[in-house]
Amino acid sequence: MAKSSTAHQERLQRSRERGTSLEAIRNPARETVPADLDRLIHERIRLGIVSALAVNRSLTFNELKALLKTTDGNLSVHARKLEEADYIVCTKSFEGRLPKTEYRLTAAGRRALERYLNHMEALIRATREG
Secondary structure: OOHHHHHHHHHHHHHHHHOOOHHHHHOOOOOOOOOOOOHHHHOHHHHHHHHHHHOOOOEEHHHHHHHHOOOHHHHHHHHHHHHHOOOEEEEEEEEOOEEEEEEEEOHHHHHHHHHHHHHHHHHHHHHHHO
């Protein structure tokens, strides 16, 4: 076996023993997220949407866009992902002749955010104690 291949195999074995993922070895610069962390909420814009809706009964598309300082396309893609997961609901209506899109956080979305925050708090505690 070639020397570099042997070294690679040894690194793989050590990482398995420590529980490090193969992806973290192949691409160490990439952010690693624990497996039990809700990846759907972990994305910055989605976390912003869910957090904003957690403290407001509802928000319009334009209010969220201004609050998160993002584009129409970016907000709509992330909101749709949260809708598909049943974390938020979208209501479309008209105010006069103007379309109005309003978002609300669902009970499932509130539970998911609570789990996410608890997990992040546990990571912070472990980091400070460790």
